[in-house]
Amino acid sequence: MALKRVGAQTVDLPLRPAICGCAAVGGKMEGEGPLGGLLDQVFSDERCGQASFELAEKRLFLEAVHRAIKKAGLQTGDIQFLLGGDLLNQIITSAFSARELGIPFIGLYGACSTMAESLALSGMLLDGEHALRVVCAASSHFCTAERQYRFPLEFASQRSPTAQWTVTGAGAALVSLDERDTPLARISRVCMGRVVDLGVTDANNMGAAMAPAAADTLLSLLTDTHTTPDDYDLIVTGDLGQVGHDLLCQLMREQRMALDEKRYVDCGLVIYDREAQDVHAGGSGCGCSAVTLSAALLPRLASGDIGRMIFMATGALMSPTSSQQGESIPGIAHAVVLESPGRSA
Amino acid sequence: MALKRVGAQTVDLPLRPAICGCAAVGGKMEGEGPLGGLLDQVFSDERCGQASFELAEKRLFLEAVHRAIKKAGLQTGDIQFLLGGDLLNQIITSAFSARELGIPFIGLYGACSTMAESLALSGMLLDGEHALRVVCAASSHFCTAERQYRFPLEFASQRSPTAQWTVTGAGAALVSLDERDTPLARISRVCMGRVVDLGVTDANNMGAAMAPAAADTLLSLLTDTHTTPDDYDLIVTGDLGQVGHDLLCQLMREQRMALDEKRYVDCGLVIYDREAQDVHAGGSGCGCSAVTLSAALLPRLASGDIGRMIFMATGALMSPTSSQQGESIPGIAHAVVLESPGRSA
Numbered sequence A, B: 001m002a003l004k005r006v007g008a009q010t011v012d013l014p015l016r017p018a019i020c021g022c023a024a025v026g027g028k029m030e031g032e033g034p035l036g037g038l039l040d041q042v043f044s045d046e047r048c049g050q051a052s053f054e055l056a057e058k059r060l061f062l063e064a065v066h067r068a069i070k071k072a073g074l075q076t077g078d079i080q081f082l083l084g085g086d087l088l089n090q091i092i093t094s095a096f097s098a099r100e101l102g103i104p105f106i107g108l109y110g111a112c113s114t115m116a117e118s119l120a121l122s123g124m125l126l127d128g129e130h131a132l133r134v135v136c137a138a139s140s141h142f143c144t145a146e147r148q149y150r151f152p153l154e155f156a157s158q159r160s161p162t163a164q165w166t167v168t169g170a171g172a173a174l175v176s177l178d179e180r181d182t183p184l185a186r187i188s189r190v191c192m193g194r195v196v197d198l199g200v201t202d203a204n205n206m207g208a209a210m211a212p213a214a215a216d217t218l219l220s221l222l223t224d225t226h227t228t229p230d231d232y233d234l235i236v237t238g239d240l241g242q243v244g245h246d247l248l249c250q251l252m253r254e255q256r257m258a259l260d261e262k263r264y265v266d267c268g269l270v271i272y273d274r275e276a277q278d279v280h281a282g283g284s285g286c287g288c289s290a291v292t293l294s295a296a297l298l299p300r301l302a303s304g305d306i307g308r309m310i311f312m313a314t315g316a317l318m319s320p321t322s323s324q325q326g327e328s329i330p331g332i333a334h335a336v337v338l339e340s341p342g343r344s345a
Helices: A028-032 A053-071 A089-101 A111-127 A142-149 A206-225 A241-254 A286-303 A320-324 B028-032 B053-071 B089-101 B111-127 B142-149 B206-225 B241-254 B286-303 B320-324
Strands: A010-012 A018-027 A041-043 A081-086 A105-107 A133-140 A169-176 A185-191 A234-237 A264-266 A308-316 A331-339 B010-012 B018-027 B041-043 B081-086 B105-107 B133-140 B169-176 B185-191 B234-237 B264-266 B308-316 B331-339
Touching: A010 A206, A018 A028, A018 A053, A018 A286, A028 A041, A041 A053, A053 A081, A053 A089, A053 A133, A053 A142, A053 A169, A053 A286, A081 A089, A081 A111, A089 A105, A089 A133, A089 B089, A089 B320, A105 B111, A111 A133, A111 A169, A111 A185, A111 A286, A111 A308, A111 A331, A111 B105, A111 B111, A133 A142, A133 A286, A169 A286, A185 A206, A185 A286, A206 A241, A206 A308, A206 A331, A234 A241, A234 A286, A241 A264, A286 A308, A286 A331, A320 B089, B010 B206, B018 B028, B018 B053, B018 B286, B028 B041, B041 B053, B053 B081, B053 B089, B053 B133, B053 B142, B053 B169, B053 B286, B081 B089, B081 B111, B089 B105, B089 B133, B111 B133, B111 B169, B111 B185, B111 B286, B111 B308, B111 B331, B133 B142, B133 B286, B169 B286, B185 B206, B185 B286, B206 B241, B206 B308, B206 B331, B234 B241, B234 B286, B241 B264, B286 B308, B286 B331
Parallel strands: A018 A041, A081 A105, A081 A133, A234 A264, A234 A308, B018 B041, B081 B105, B081 B133, B234 B264, B234 B308
Antiparallel strands: A010 A185, A018 A169, A018 A185, A133 A169, A185 A331, A308 A331, B010 B185, B018 B169, B018 B185, B133 B169, B185 B331, B308 B331
């Protein structure tokens, strides 16, 4: 038995499956943000030409998947599995997209950690030679999430300073073992997270709820692999926002694994201009990290500008029902180590 | 590249990961049904001693997981991943259970196909040597599902003849590569399903909505592996109920792959006494196939009474929102081939 497990939670992927195509699409606000010029498509209409916000989110999801496959020079028939999820009840965005795509579907729910969950699972499935090519995708939409998790949009509720803005967008990544596909990045390791809950109950402060899970997974990965933050050119969290970002920095300092602020970024802080776009603590949603990864990070890995990075998306695993029943908000974080294809194993 | 893929959708698992522990728990009705004597625990109180139905469902989930681990002679610290899901929005049953268990959590959403989805993924993760031991679990609760998907219980709505009864129960299975663990059954192949939708819109007729997906996956598995229904001692579907059972038989006949009714059973038709327990078309819910597998099928594989079987759970991937917006109900089915441990590879 030659187990690929390293330490308690981290798994090595000796075959280093490659991300060979990616795409990111967003809405008007995302198009006007700092990453706007890097998006494959921007929908200026919040309904994306559809009859409902839910159908609009499906449009975003499908567009990201189709473009990722096309940019890799492939067709849907070349893909064995779709691993995806979203924030809507019963992940209808992903399920109805899978209906149109016709690709065997592995439905995931990891809240905003979904893009990392899907990449980690895909990495293991390909490293085990159980598939040749799969596609990972995640989406969110401000209007579908707001009314499902918080208030009807028409209610125009006041947002608290710690609140984050759900990204309208989707990101997709094609992961392949086929040597004919051109790698943008390779997945060398994955670390699956535990559910951590320090008792935060404020549904308008997701960053604080998720930061302890982020610290838990990051420390596990570093401990398991005998590395420190300095061994990575970049450490990226999914959507902690300003509050969660600062908390994670504090938690890591306390564990004597301080993050260098020049080499640690949170997708929720780069996808919008917080001041100019009035998004309070930053961006959030499955789409936040999925879009940032596909639009801004994978191209830098492909060019060699980033040699090795940790992509760790975080999720808040509550529901309106659990909150109404007085439960606190459990967080989770899954991480993948991504390497520039030029970097030797 | 020695890909383990067989045909379009089926994957071989040469290491044949073993199910080495399982447990099934249920509510009062399940305890009074035909499988009652096989359950590890029956909760006569629909709240399982908890303050809410949601907490009761979590109690069921946790009880099944703890018992499956204990029956295998192991502890939670021996388990690398928990792969699980349930029907509640944001799969809160599984997520809050994972919080208590402390096992790294891979959250799934496959509606009532979850038990097969988790076994299939676990099979691939272990066959790829990415983990030594994982636990799969799925749960449902009549009272949490009814008020989330249909009507408040107090409304006492009339049930249509095609309606199914959501099982109150949970099943868990521990999957292992460790040769010290005693196998009850082995997972030799998996087949991941596509989303299939023939346009059924009646949320009280899930069996009809899911049967086409069941036929699609079953035909893919049989075609990919050059087998026929006669090559299996038993073919088991998850929760098609009487309507879906009959439809699947018809669809398979039309494809010249007729199912022998003595060797095809649906968990929704064995977990209750349809007439005496007044459950209309049969049982349903993630717990239906999870409980039946753990209580009734795995022991028969362990004893050699069943040599080789297909376990295929089916899910209806709609949400109340998608139904209210006029969408039809997409179905999905995932299958695993289970073999008696005495059977040679």
